[in-house]
Amino acid sequence: MKIFLTILLKELVSFFRSFGLVILVIYFFTAEVYVAANGMEIEAKNVAVGVVDKSAGGMSKKILSNLHSPEFQTPKFYKSQKELSDAIYNKDIMVGMIFDEQFEKNYYKNLNPTINILIDSTTASQSLMAIGYIQNILMKFNNLKLPVALKMHKLFNQNADTGLFMGVSELLSVITLLTTILTAIAFVKEKESGTWDIMLLMPVNPKIIILAKSLSQIIIIMLGVTISVGLILFQSLDVPINGNLLNFFILTFFYVATTAGIGLFIAAVSKNIMQISQLSIVIMMPIIFLSGAWTPIYAMHPLLQYISAITPLSYYIEGCESIFFRGTEFIDLLPYFGGVLILGVILYWYGFRKIGKLF
Amino acid sequence: MLEVKDLAVSHKKKLAIKNLSFKVADGEILGFIGADGAGKSSALNAIAGVIKFDGEILYNEFSYKSPKEAQKVKHDIGYMPQGIGLVLYKTLTIKEHLDFFTDIRDIKIDREFLEYKNHLLSMAGLEKFLERRAGDLSGGMMQKLSLVCTMLHRPKLLILDEPTTGVDPLSRIELWEILQQSAKEFNTISIISTAYMGEASKMDNILLFDEGEIIARGNSEQLIEEIKPFVYDKIETDKKHITISDTTYCLENLENQHQKPTLESLFFVNALKKDRLLPKLQIAKSKESIDKNVVVMKATKITKKFGDFYANRDVDCELKSGEILGLLGANGAGKTTFIKMLLGLLPLDGGELELFDKKIKNSDDRNKLKSQIGYVSQHFALYDDMTVRENMMFFASIHKIETLKAIKLIDNYSKELGFEKYLDEMPKSLPLGINQRFSLAVSILHEPKVLFLDEPTSGVDAIARAQFWELLKELKNKRGISILITTHYMSEAEFCDRVVLLKDGEKIADDRVENFYKKFPDAKSFEEIFLEYFR
Amino acid sequence: MRLRIVKAYFIKEMIELIRTKMIMMPYLMPLLIVILFGYGIKMQVTGVRTLILDNDNSQISRKLILKFEHSKYFTTTVKNMSEKDALREMKKANIDAIIIIPSSFEKNSLKGVKTEIGVFIDASFPSRATTMSNYIQGVVMDLASDFHIDSSGVININTRNLFNQALRDEEMIVPGLIGMVLLISPAILTALIIAREKEEGTIFNFYSSSVSKLEFLVAKLSAIFFLVSIAIFVIFLVASYLFNLPFRGSFFLFWLASELYVFTALGFGLLVSILASSQIIAMIVTLMLTIIPAFMYSGMIMPISSMSGDAFITAHIYPVMYYNHIIYDTFLIGQGFKSATNISYLLILFTYGVVLFMLGLLFLKKEIK
Structure with missing residues (x-):
């Protein structure tokens, strides 16, 4: 036990003395999460609209006066359809609206007035959202017989603030990548600096060395997570937490141990730090991809759905979202805990065996 | 002709070398000797024009005061920095190294060059290993390859920083033959630092460095002559002295037979002059009684193969206590391979190993003995x-x-x-x-x-x-x-x-x-x- | 400049890259990113798992349900359960949206009394939530327009999707990804091969030889430039055939812009590696400098025209948006050399690369620090 603690302590000391790694970890846990939260905006906001208005102008002005911030920039006017489409071609604007000469007359005569809309669909999602906004605005000008309204409740994140979501998901990706890389580095550093032989000659059970080394990296990650959650998520980003924070930390601990297992595997097959970074990217990218962070799992190809069922990150992400946003009760979180735990035991055991063979 | 005037180099804000001035004639071999950290490497870096320095260096008609100005003489320079295999690309084979250096040195490939190249290779004993990668070479072989690469373009100004560290005596002798030959035939100026005093005696002139300054210069006879009065046979004394092996160094007169000094003696006399006495070594005696003649390690027909290559073949070896x-x-x-097998860092491909009377068969047997x-x-x-x-x-x-x-x-x-x-x-x-x-x-x-x-x-x-x-x-x-x-x-x-x-x-x-x-x-x-x- | 030196370094770099398996970097990493993100990022939402609680069970409510069921955007379940249970299902992440039709929906509607349909959306993935709410609105509006007085008085929208008629996600994402990988992989590789020489000490061979700074840089960069130049074609093939992207513009423009862009990327890596002391630091700094701008300030996720203030300026500082503009043009738009914007952006890329290279030449020193 004393030996275990000694090795653990040694790993922590040597981590905190390696300037580059400390900076790397701090950067990823703070700036990276912060930037992702503030920079990634998929919502259509501030859309640049161009207008060619050949109608008399009264009605069209009324409609255009509804295009305002935050969704729209003040519309730019163009003289001809040619100019308008050139502007779209040069990406000066994203949406072009054309009111023809008959528009106003038709509107008052109830003769199917038509607005022609051109959209730059190279940025489809924003364009589509912009069209959605315009449709909603036009609804006001239509007289409908069926007076139906929607009472929208966006649960768990009332303002649909992308930043909160991106912040949390970025943190989860950072945990995934850093745990693998740090665990692998803890071992490969010894290979590179020639201390591996010394380690082999220590009169210590290899299992204790592996356990102590991987636990030390888990501790570093957990520290990073604590800083990130406290400083960035809560302080700077004001992420609400609807569930129990303790659940989050327990789940994170299990997950980090799981990923450390992958790190052990990478350490076993890499000779230097370059190979670690290459392998980590090759192995972790598909895991992140299949986790449902970008595309919901149910919308994937059925085959991919099966594969994603065996990636630990998918359980972890869903679990963390439930804790942070949905405020799910502990009993309903059990599937996530179960998924992470079972995969964790398998992956850690495998990595452990793999690296153990080198001793 | 090379002349160094008032050279000073700082490293990490500390003055590594100061007031260094000396001249080297064409065809001369100049040696740098001194303790670790005495500033030899800094001086060599400056002369090779790879570090910022104060002062001036004159090489033939060229003068340079900074690495930038040194560019014009680089064509003539061959520089091998300190560090085993430092300038080698670990994944390239020996042959690929030679091709690479031939090209970046822009050497004309003719019969004369090919003969010279083969001569260098056979001197270094590398001709059999042309397809081996630098990373798989032993430390000494890496040093030799670095040397060959440095000398490939027949530099007129050869600067070598501890080139023979870890190189075996045979190769060292052959290397020196080449150095002396190129000094004689091509008038090459060579500046070489070394830790082997046997080599220093072959140099035309020697500079002894201490704490960033030259404290003695001359050829080896002159230097040895200077310290003759301070070297005695081993004797106990109350005066300030250093005793190593069967020699006692003392600046004052002792009532004892004088001993013939070696170049190594320079270091001890200098330490005495600078009042750096050696700490007294004392190891507490073990409490247990010591059994002599107990066999602690016995290796029988130990063999290690890498592919077709035998690194060790049927080696028997015994080690007794004390x-x-x-x-x-x-x-x-195959020395390092042999030790690594004894330690269990490499598996045996044949033979048997006994440690402390126990046959070593698996890692469990080993774990018990690690302490x-x-x-x-x-x-x-x-x-x-x-x-x-x-x-x-x-x-x-x-x-x-x-x-x-x-x-x-x-x-x-x-x-x-x-x-x-x-x-x-x-x-x-x-x-x-x-x-x-x-x-x-x-x-x-x-x-x-x-x-x-x-x-x-x-x-x-x-x-x-x-x-x-x-x-x-x-x-x-x-x-x-x-x-x-x-x-x-x-x-x-x-x-x-x-x-x-x-x-x-x-x-x-x-x-x-x-x-x-x-x-x-x-x-x-x-x-x-x-x-x-x-x- | 002596070509022999360039050749020697070129061969040496190639051998090293092959033996350290780093040669996969300009191919494996970009392809992995293009394929994963290309298939992975779905801006459109399909198959929203929707639970409808029909408390009315009338003709109109069934008509509404039918509309949901027929839409490709929704996977609908109609169930009778309490709102509380439904919410719990959502907390378990089994459903994404709940639609509650009130009991007197038909009666009130026909009387002209305003009724409200309750909609609950799981907004823990916010952008998806916005899209979902837009879809739901669309369906309900569609139902409503079936009931308007007569076919007059309603403003029609006639939408034309330029460039990407089918609104395929691949067509908007993949060109942007090309801009991302052609920046990251050459930059990292350059940073690594120079930092590596510094870390291992082999840079002494350059310091102590007569190889000039220009020769060294050209020689070092040529190997990567060559490898990435091949990658440009590989990535082009992947985009065209795997993702079925149309190619509407000039291939020559695509190729020229890509080479210039790779040149600027090399410049990035070069500058980083000259300033960084170790491989790890070189890699981290390069990643920081490239990934974020390539993702956020490239126009791929957020259109440049929608940016304002700092973001707008930042986007113009990085080279990514200029390249992306040309790439989107050659794949989807097809203005080619006719567009003055394309030509001026091409010049900007060229200048950018030259400036970075010059800076590299200036900062590179043939001496130990």
């Missing part, structure tokens, strides 16, 4: 991001030594081995000699019964090496520790009880040192005996 066994051989003869073995590797590999003290505490704890006892042990060893004031520094920032001593301290913390030392003295300065051997003898006598050591300093072979010679992976001789001298009565030194076997 014995220092020297393992000598040319570079690539009885100490090891210092070629690179003194310890943890770079922990201080000396932390490193020692770590290993003490690993060996289950109680904290209080460990603190006391560290205190004792650091005093005994003289690295007390370095305890709270990082290993990387320390001179090689200090690193070596503290690596040794780490390896004996847990009081092992046997020590394996792989080239522990390569690149270490004369004083540190002498002290190191004093220490090994103490360990042997007071603790009865058995020591297996490899080295390229033939003078050190004399300190061993028994010597094993390895050639191409096979054992060719195994005898007590005095018996070797009996076999070759004409031999003046062990180096000559060694050459008899390997010529």
Whole structure:
């Protein structure tokens, strides 16, 4: 036990003395999460609209006066359809609206007035959202017989603030990548600096060395997570937490141990730090991809759905979202805990065996 | 002609060298000697034009005051910096290295060049390994390849920083033949730093460096002549003195026979002049009684193969308690491989190994014995991001030594081995000699019964090496520790009880040192005996 | 400049890259990113798992349900359960949206009394939530327009999707990804091969020889430039055939712009490696400098025209948006050399690369620090 603690302590000391790694970890846990939260905006906001208005102008002005911030920039006017489409071609604007000469007359005569809309669909999602906004605005000008309204409740994140979501998901990706890389580095550093032989000659059970080394990296990650959650998520980003924070930390601990297992595997097959970074990217990218962070799992190809069922990150992400946003009760979180735990035991055991063979 | 005027170099804001002025004539070989950290490398870097410096360097009609201005003379320069295999690309083969350097040096490929290239290769003994990658070469072979690459374009100004560290005596002799030949035939100016005093005696002129300054200059006879009055046969005295092996150095007059000094003596006399007395080495005597003649390690027909290549073939070897066994051989003869097999770092491909009367069959057998073995590797590999003290505490704890006892042990060893004031520094920032001593301290913390030392003295300065051997003898006598050591300093072979010679992976001789001298009565030194076997 | 030196370094770099397996970097990493992100990022939402609680069970409510069931955007379940249970299902992440039709929906509607349909959306993935709410609105509006007085008086929208008629996600994402990988992989590789020489000490061969700074840089960069130049074609093939992207513009423009862009990327890596002391630091700094701008300030996720203030300026500082503009043009738009914007952006890329290279030449020193 004393030996275990000694090795653990040694790993922590040597981590905190390696300037580059400390900076790397701090950067990823703070700036990276912060930037992702503030920079990634998929919502259509501030859309640049161009207008060619050949109608008399009264009605069209009324409609255009509804295009305002935050969704729209003040519309730019163009003289001809040619100019308008050139502007779209040069990406000066994203949406072009054309009111023809008959528009106003038709509107008052109830003769199917038509607005022609051109959209730059190279940025489809924003364009589509912009069209959605315009449709909603036009609804006001239509007289409908069926007076139906929607009472929208966006649960768990009332303002649909992308930043909160991106912040949390970025943190989860950072945990995934850093745990693998740090665990692998803890071992490969010894290979590179020639201390591996010394380690082999220590009169210590290899299992204790592996356990102590991987636990030390888990501790570093957990520290990073604590800083990130406290400083960035809560302080700077004001992420609400609807569930129990303790659940989050327990789940994170299990997950980090799981990923450390992958790190052990990478350490076993890499000779230097370059190979670690290459392998980590090759192995972790598909895991992140299949986790449902970008595309919901149910919308994937059925085959991919099966594969994603065996990636630990998918359980972890869903679990963390439930804790942070949905405020799910502990009993309903059990599937996530179960998924992470079972995969964790398998992956850690495998990595452990793999690296153990080198001793 | 090369002239250096008032050269000064700072490194990390500390003045590494100051007021350096000297001249070298065409065809002259100039040697730099001095303790670790005396500023030799900084001076060489400046002359090679790869570091910022103050002062002026004149080479023929060119003058340069900065690396930028040195560009015009680079064509003539061949520079090999310090560090084993530093300038080699680990994944390139020897042949690919040669092609690369031929091209970047823009050498015209004609018959003369090809002959010269083959000559260099056969001198270095590398012609058989053209397809081997640099990363798979032994340390000594890497050094030789670096040298070949540096000399490929027949530089007119050759600057070599400890080029022969870790190179075997045979190759060193051949290398010197080439150096002397190119000095004579092509009027090459050579500036070479070395830790082998045997080489220094072959130089036309020697500069002795200490703390960034030249403290003595002249050829080896002149230098030796100067210190003659201070060197005596071993004697006990109250006056300030240094005693190493069977020699006593003292600045005052002693009532004793004078001894013929060697170049190594320069270092000790200088240490006396600067009032740097050596710490007194004292190893506490072991409480247990020491059984002599117990076999602690017995290897029978040990074999190691890498592909078709036999690194070791049917090597038999025995190590008795309280014995220092020297393992000598040319570079690539399989010394390191042999030690690694004994340690269990490499699996055996054949043969049997017994340690402390137990057959070693699997890793469990080994684990039980790990606490009885100490090891210092070629690179003194310890943890770079922990201080000396932390490193020692770590290993003490690993060996289950109680904290209080460990603190006391560290205190004792650091005093005994003289690295007390370095305890709270990082290993990387320390001179090689200090690193070596503290690596040794780490390896004996847990009081092992046997020590394996792989080239522990390569690149270490004369004083540190002498002290190191004093220490090994103490360990042997007071603790009865058995020591297996490899080295390229033939003078050190004399300190061993028994010597094993390895050639191409096979054992060719195994005898007590005095018996070797009996076999070759004409031999003046062990180096000559060694050459008899390997010529 | 002596070509022999360039050749020697070129061969040496190639051998090293092959033996350290780093040669996969310009191919494996970009392909992995293009394929994963290309298939992975779905801006459109399909198959929203929707739970409808029909408390009315009338003709109109069934008509509404039918509309949901027929839409490809929704996977609908109609169930009778309490709102509380439904919410719990959502907390378990089994459903994404709940639609609650009130009991007197038909009666009130026909009387002209305003009724409200309750909609609950899981907004823990916010952008998806916005899209979902837009879809739901669309369906309900569609139902409503079936009931308007007569076919007059309603403003029609006639939408034309330029460039990407089918609104395929691949067509908007993949060109942007090309801009990302052609920046990251050459930059990292350059940073690594120079930092590596510094870390291992082999840079002494350059310091102590007569190889000039220009020769060294050209020689070092040529190997990577060559490898990435091949990658440009590989990535083009992947985009065209795997993702079925149309190619409407000039291939020559695509190729020229890509080479210039790779040149600027090399410049990035070069500058980083000259300033960084170790491989790890070189890699981290390069990643920081490239990934974020390539993702956020490239126009791929957020259109440049929608940016304002700092973001707008930042986007113009990085080279990514200029390249992306040309790439989107060659794949989807097809203005080619006719567009003055394309030509001026091409010049900007060229200048950018030259400036970075010059800076590299200036900062590179043939001496130990």
